[in-house]
């Protein structure tokens with residue numbers, strides 16, 4: 213889940229009587245699972261909320277290159293290096309699809325990028341945690357991509373056409389990433405004592421940040437109800453988090469890795485695992501900019517953007533010159 | 543020098559070029575000027591690492607059954623056989639792309655010749671790599687033109703990159719006993735025989751880029767025979783080989 217705590221624009225779900233005729237027709241389409249396309253009429257609040265959500269998701273793909281890129285030059289084998297390069301390339305591609313989906317809502321990639329760079333828009337809290345040993349790369353694929361998939365699979369059915377189509381493309385690759393991540397950490401868990409130690413250390417550090425990816429409990433939120441009525445949010449945060457825990461615990465057991473939660477246990481009556489919630493005060497610190505890597509991540513993105521200005525300007529100037537020359541030749 | 547000794551050296555030269563350049567290009571991950579370039583650079587690095595697996599895989603077979611990973615991660619700098627051009631630091635994006643172009647141009651011509659190698663294994667790897675490299679060259683060439691003939695600043699930076707990298711170009715065309723043995727066996731072309739085609743190719747692109755090729759033909763050498771690498775290679779290997787060195791015998 214790369215979109216956390218998206219503030220839904222508007223005042224909450226309107227009753228049919230409160231809706232204008234246009235709004236009613238719009239809601240009927242959504243209820244009938246007819247996709248909303250960029251040229252269709254849509255409420256301003258729907259548009260604004262989607263821009264926030266798709267934008268945050270796109271930014272997460274981009275910033276997410278950094279913790280993984282941190283290990284590309286130190287990958288232990290040629291094959292692992294190739295797999296990681298391919299994954300990071302996919303993530304950048306996901307960013308591209310999503311920026312394109314956002315553009316159909318009337319916000320350019322440059323505008324939305326500026327909003328990331330000056331802190332007006334956020335990216336997923338998970339990417340503010342460091343990758344400290346090689347097992348982290350396996351754990352990121354397994355847990356982080358795994359958590360992302362939980363949210364993104366239902367979003368394939370989201371009401372906005374371009375977003376839904378981007379999700380369909382992205383989900384295929386994400387499940388591949390998750391399998392490769394699991395394979396990488398399995399190799400460590402089955403390896404030497406030092407490798408096992410790395411794997412357990414990765415698990416200890418990344419478990420709770422992965423649970424945080426789903427955002428705080430949103431049972432009470434009116435905003436979330438509106439997003440759900442619009443089908444841009446399909447499940448509650450708690451539903452998805454539970455699903456993730458239920459899926460992950462047996463996998464961790466198979467690896468022989470312990471989950472850093474002494475109260476984690478199967479609840480026969482509920483048919484789910486009981487687990488400890490993450491420390492939400494830590495989560496809010498990270499969201500406010502006080503995570504272990506927030507400052508460095510944003511500085512890295514800003515530096516890339518600033519250092520790249522001459523390149524973007526140069527290529528643009530060349531394209532203009534070429535166009536002028538072609539026109540003159542006609 | 544036996545035939546096998548010579549072919550091993552040749553394979554290391556090919557595989558170390560792609561390994562070291564692939565590593566350098568991968569350093570850009572997440573830091574490129576624009577998203578499309580992040581994708582393209584990762585893709586180039588990925589192709590080069592894939593080619594490394596083929597060249598060093600074959601080298602390892604000949605070298606007593608070593609794996610490509612053994613060769614990549616467990617040799618010290620003096621046993622590397624890449625040209626110096628690929629180990630120089632990335633510098634700015636302009637230098638990275640100029641280095642890529644200067645290498646791609648040689649690489650594409652070289653692979654074209656190697657496709658006709660008398661050694662089928664070599665010809666097969668070259669055929670596979672050649673498709674990828676044709677695309678690399680198209681891309682790096684277009685970018686060099688775009689930036690050379692872009693703004694005043696981008697032009698100046700690209701000229702600076704060319705001036706800096708030019709002395710590293712000549713080594714790609716140098717030859718020694720290894721080459722003599724390979725040429726005699728019909729396995730590789732004489733490196734010097736690639737120069738005319740190379741000059742024509744880069745002349746065409748660089749003039750479209752409004753850049754001036756330096757007059758000097760001076761060439762730094764010492765990479766492809768391992769006699770004297772730059773100071774940079776040791777740092778690169780320190781990073782690349784760290785896990786394998788720190789945890790010997792582990793499998794990843």
Ligand SMILES: [Fe+2]
Pocket residue numbers: 273302303306382386
């Ligand atoms: Fe992704």
Ligand SMILES: [Fe+2]
Pocket residue numbers: 273276303356357360
């Ligand atoms: Fe991801």
Ligand SMILES: [Fe+2]
Pocket residue numbers: 303357385386389
């Ligand atoms: Fe992914």
